[in-house]
Amino acid sequence: MEEREFFELITDLLAANKLPLLRKLLEESNVVDIAVAASNLTTEQLLRVFRILPKDISSSVFSYLDPDDQTRLVESITDKELEALIDEMYIDDTVDFLEEVPANIVRRVLARADSQTRSIINRFLNYPEDSAGSIMTIEMVELHDHYTAKRAIEYIRETGCDKETVYTCFVIDAQRHLIGSVDLKDLLFCKESETVGDIMDNERALISVTTTDDREEVAEIARKYDLLSVPVVDNENRLVGIITIDDIIDVMEEAATEDIEKMHMLLPSEDDYLKTGVFTLVKNRIVWLLVLMVSATFTSQIITGFEDKLAAIAGLTASIPMLTGTGGNAGNQVSSLIIRGIALGKIGITDYFKVLWKEIRVAVICGGALAVANLGRMFLVRLVTGGEVATSVFIVTSLAMMLSVIAAKAIGCSLPIIAKLLKADPAVMSGPMLATLVDIITLLIYFGLANVMLVNV
Amino acid sequence: MEEREFFELITDLLAANKLPLLRKLLEESNVVDIAVAASNLTTEQLLRVFRILPKDISSSVFSYLDPDDQTRLVESITDKELEALIDEMYIDDTVDFLEEVPANIVRRVLARADSQTRSIINRFLNYPEDSAGSIMTIEMVELHDHYTAKRAIEYIRETGCDKETVYTCFVIDAQRHLIGSVDLKDLLFCKESETVGDIMDNERALISVTTTDDREEVAEIARKYDLLSVPVVDNENRLVGIITIDDIIDVMEEAATEDIEKMHMLLPSEDDYLKTGVFTLVKNRIVWLLVLMVSATFTSQIITGFEDKLAAIAGLTASIPMLTGTGGNAGNQVSSLIIRGIALGKIGITDYFKVLWKEIRVAVICGGALAVANLGRMFLVRLVTGGEVATSVFIVTSLAMMLSVIAAKAIGCSLPIIAKLLKADPAVMSGPMLATLVDIITLLIYFGLANVMLVNV
Numbered sequence: 001m002e003e004r005e006f007f008e009l010i011t012d013l014l015a016a017n018k019l020p021l022l023r024k025l026l027e028e029s030n031v032v033d034i035a036v037a038a039s040n041l042t043t044e045q046l047l048r049v050f051r052i053l054p055k056d057i058s059s060s061v062f063s064y065l066d067p068d069d070q071t072r073l074v075e076s077i078t079d080k081e082l083e084a085l086i087d088e089m090y091i092d093d094t095v096d097f098l099e100e101v102p103a104n105i106v107r108r109v110l111a112r113a114d115s116q117t118r119s120i121i122n123r124f125l126n127y128p129e130d131s132a133g134s135i136m137t138i139e140m141v142e143l144h145d146h147y148t149a150k151r152a153i154e155y156i157r158e159t160g161c162d163k164e165t166v167y168t169c170f171v172i173d174a175q176r177h178l179i180g181s182v183d184l185k186d187l188l189f190c191k192e193s194e195t196v197g198d199i200m201d202n203e204r205a206l207i208s209v210t211t212t213d214d215r216e217e218v219a220e221i222a223r224k225y226d227l228l229s230v231p232v233v234d235n236e237n238r239l240v241g242i243i244t245i246d247d248i249i250d251v252m253e254e255a256a257t258e259d260i261e262k263m264h265m266l267l268p269s270e271d272d273y274l275k276t277g278v279f280t281l282v283k284n285r286i287v288w289l290l291v292l293m294v295s296a297t298f299t300s301q302i303i304t305g306f307e308d309k310l311a312a313i314a315g316l317t318a319s320i321p322m323l324t325g326t327g328g329n330a331g332n333q334v335s336s337l338i339i340r341g342i343a344l345g346k347i348g349i350t351d352y353f354k355v356l357w358k359e360i361r362v363a364v365i366c367g368g369a370l371a372v373a374n375l376g377r378m379f380l381v382r383l384v385t386g387g388e389v390a391t392s393v394f395i396v397t398s399l400a401m402m403l404s405v406i407a408a409k410a411i412g413c414s415l416p417i418i419a420k421l422l423k424a425d426p427a428v429m430s431g432p433m434l435a436t437l438v439d440i441i442t443l444l445i446y447f448g449l450a451n452v453m454l455v456n457v
Numbered sequence: 458m459e460e461r462e463f464f465e466l467i468t469d470l471l472a473a474n475k476l477p478l479l480r481k482l483l484e485e486s487n488v489v490d491i492a493v494a495a496s497n498l499t500t501e502q503l504l505r506v507f508r509i510l511p512k513d514i515s516s517s518v519f520s521y522l523d524p525d526d527q528t529r530l531v532e533s534i535t536d537k538e539l540e541a542l543i544d545e546m547y548i549d550d551t552v553d554f555l556e557e558v559p560a561n562i563v564r565r566v567l568a569r570a571d572s573q574t575r576s577i578i579n580r581f582l583n584y585p586e587d588s589a590g591s592i593m594t595i596e597m598v599e600l601h602d603h604y605t606a607k608r609a610i611e612y613i614r615e616t617g618c619d620k621e622t623v624y625t626c627f628v629i630d631a632q633r634h635l636i637g638s639v640d641l642k643d644l645l646f647c648k649e650s651e652t653v654g655d656i657m658d659n660e661r662a663l664i665s666v667t668t669t670d671d672r673e674e675v676a677e678i679a680r681k682y683d684l685l686s687v688p689v690v691d692n693e694n695r696l697v698g699i700i701t702i703d704d705i706i707d708v709m710e711e712a713a714t715e716d717i718e719k720m721h722m723l724l725p726s727e728d729d730y731l732k733t734g735v736f737t738l739v740k741n742r743i744v745w746l747l748v749l750m751v752s753a754t755f756t757s758q759i760i761t762g763f764e765d766k767l768a769a770i771a772g773l774t775a776s777i778p779m780l781t782g783t784g785g786n787a788g789n790q791v792s793s794l795i796i797r798g799i800a801l802g803k804i805g806i807t808d809y810f811k812v813l814w815k816e817i818r819v820a821v822i823c824g825g826a827l828a829v830a831n832l833g834r835m836f837l838v839r840l841v842t843g844g845e846v847a848t849s850v851f852i853v854t855s856l857a858m859m860l861s862v863i864a865a866k867a868i869g870c871s872l873p874i875i876a877k878l879l880k881a882d883p884a885v886m887s888g889p890m891l892a893t894l895v896d897i898i899t900l901l902i903y904f905g906l907a908n909v910m911l912v913n914v
């Protein structure tokens with residue numbers, strides 16, 4: 001069924017008050033589809049849908065709603081319903097929701113949560129925004145190494161029902177230290193009498209992170225090791241939570257989006273474009289636009305200092321945008337590759353000289369080819385338009401293009417790695433800085449060559 | 458243990474010929490770490506490591522090796538070992554490996570596979586490169602709706618051992634039509650006597666893809682619905698395979714990388730930067746550099762046509778890079794957001810007018826702020842350097858900046874959506890095209906204003 005049809009079916013059934021039929025339809029539908037449809041319902045309709053659903057489904061739908069819809073729903077439900085909702089939701093979904101909604105909603109939710117839940121939520125809300133702690137959940141299965149496989153499966157059956165995942169279980173000792181992990185699959189396929197200790201992955205194979213680790217690093221680890229969930233430990237290696245693959249995927253997509261934003265001179269934002277207001281968009285953009293515009297004072301001054309010669313020699317000015325454009329493109333090509341390589345953990349600081357040497361060779365070939373093509377292009381244009389630009393200007397332009405491509409490639413591969421070395425963000429430091437630097441260097445090369453080679457014109 | 462230490466421990470144990478100890482170490486280690494270490498071993502060392510490992514671990518390590526290392530290992534092992542390896546590996550890993558290695562290796566592998574495996578591999582190798590079929594596996598658990606939960610779990614225990622995942626099982630009818638899916642979790646938590654048909658997600662909640670669907674769409678669906686595996690059906694809705702989350706994550710990362718490459722005027726490449734040769738890098742870059750350089754003929758011609766005025770009026774030329782730079786930045790900011798929004802399925806063609814209206818408002822504010830800042834900047838520079846540029850030139854420059862930012866934002870949000878409408882790639886069409894278009898329009902605005910407003914100078 002199409003999104004639109006599904007939405008209309010829901011509103012029709014609501015209008016006709018055919019609630020048992022609606023309930024059946026929704027119970028059989030995917031919770032994500034219900035959440036998508038819900039965002040187009042009126043608050044009154046949304047409330048009715050929420051109330052006819054069984055608690056487990058309604059809480060699941062709730063966790064997929066946009067913050068706006070979560071807010072209007074929570075504003076409409078009774079305290080008792082709110083209590084039941086918090087009780088049913090996974091802690092990490094509750095925390096996600098609380099991080100996005102207005103403060104009065106947060107206060108009301110905390111007031112209705114039992115004291116244990118409240119203290120857990122408060123702890124989670126205090127983890128730094130980009131930390132592993134902020135995206136973990138505490139609803140995991142904990143086993144002991146002396147359990148037999150049979151006992152472990154029974155234990156999972158008894159306690160696993162409200163856990164976020166049961167497919168990877170973590171093994172702890174009496175002091176809650178993480179000592180291993182075991183897949184449900186392995187518990188099913190081994191002999192019933194084998195112990196968890198026998199079949200678990202022990203410390204050497206076990207991958208874990210700490211609450212303060214950066215969540216992008218966690219995502220990187222999960223990707224590298226193909227993990228369905230990552231255990232989170234405190235400084236004494238005691239298990240405090242797990243991060244599940246669905247949250248890891250969100251972190252990956254957000255990290256890629258953030259890098260793209262930074263590379264394109266935007267302040268990163270977690271909000272969806274369509275839901276972001278005009279002033280927030282302006283705020284995210286104006287900073288870099290202003291910085292770069294002001295830093296263009298350098299290029300303006302360089303040109304001003306050369307104004308007489310530009311006025312005297314026909315054809316010099318015309319190539320300025322082409323030269324800065326080509327230099328910028330050449331630099332961007334390599335910086336984007338290096339930034340992405342660093343983000344995915346495939347390029348490190350120690351690779352610098354290897355990268356630089358590679359780029360210089362690439363640049364010489366690319367720059368040479370461009371210079372030759374440019375010579376041809378300029379002769380052709382002169383032939384067609386009958387212009388009067390001197391051949392020596394063509395040579396200066398082509399030579400400048402080649403040198404500026406080489407400089408741009410060298411800068412483009414150096415900036416992200418220098419940023420990484422300085423523990424700055426490669427995407428921020430190289431995207432915006434690159435543009436200005438390459439412009440300046442390109443103009444200096446161009447005018448320098450013109451000064452030397454065109455003195456007698 | 459650090460990567461380096463782990464590698465040295467392996468080579469030390471090999472040198473001392475302490476094979477039982479090495480075997481124990483490796484058995485307790487993570488297969489991904491072994492694969493990373495293996496790429497630095499000599500072929501002779503690699504072969505020894507491969508041979509002392511139990512078959513299930515060695516085949517798992519093999520699937521994580523780089524194609525280069527897979528090739529040199531396969532070239533060294535006996536036919537019998539190769540046969541055992543193929544037998545142990547998952548089909549999708551075998552196909553991944555065969556897609557990357559030289560043809561003689563492919564021939565040898567196919568010759569050693571049994572006829573059924575060979576025909577499956579051949580079928581997989583024939584799926585289009587970016588299709589769902591090319592990344593699926595056929596090692597899934599298939600249940601029937603009349604099975605009780607008890608019977609289903611027994612069936613999984615009996616047959617699931619060599620399946621790629623048992624956590625989501627798919628339900629088929631007698632004609633292999635996909636009729637539902639059931640999580641192992643639900644089988645564990647329900648009554649033993651309930652049937653699979655009772656507890657499965659039925660067709661309405663079930664998400665599936667076909668073999669020819671684009672794999673990026675599959676990744677998008679898995680992300681949206683938080684799926685651990687996606688069932689793949691043929692045109693008659695018969696189950697032919699599944700795609701597991703680890704492969705989906707790889708597709709997501711590759712898709713983001715590809716978009717970044719295309720936005721930065723590179724031909725997309727699947728190879729790691731550090732492993733790509735200089736000539737391949739040149740080939741991936743030179744195309745767009747040439748196209749854009751040649752298309753800069755337009756900007757050159759525009760400037761040439763205006764050369765007399767540029768020579769006559771002090772201060773006009775100096776602002777050209779600043780204006781094209783600011784326009785380019787402003788356009789890039791919005792196009793990158795829209796391209797990413799389209800890639801993540803958050804912005805569609807029908808949102809166009811909403812986006813355009815939003816961008817025009819953002820552009821007026823940003824452009825206005827930039828124009829004012831630029832006026833201030835130019836006055837300040839004149840004050841400090843004692844230049845002789847006329848105030849009217851400042852006004853023309855600032856006005857041109859504002860208009861060019863508005864044009865750049867409008868073009869930047871339109872190009873990706875037009876590309877989507879024409880079923881072209883938003884990232885390719887807008888990244889490279891945007892730069893040239895914005896340059897041209899900025900210069901036309903600038904010189905147009907100068908012509909009208911500076912006639913009497």
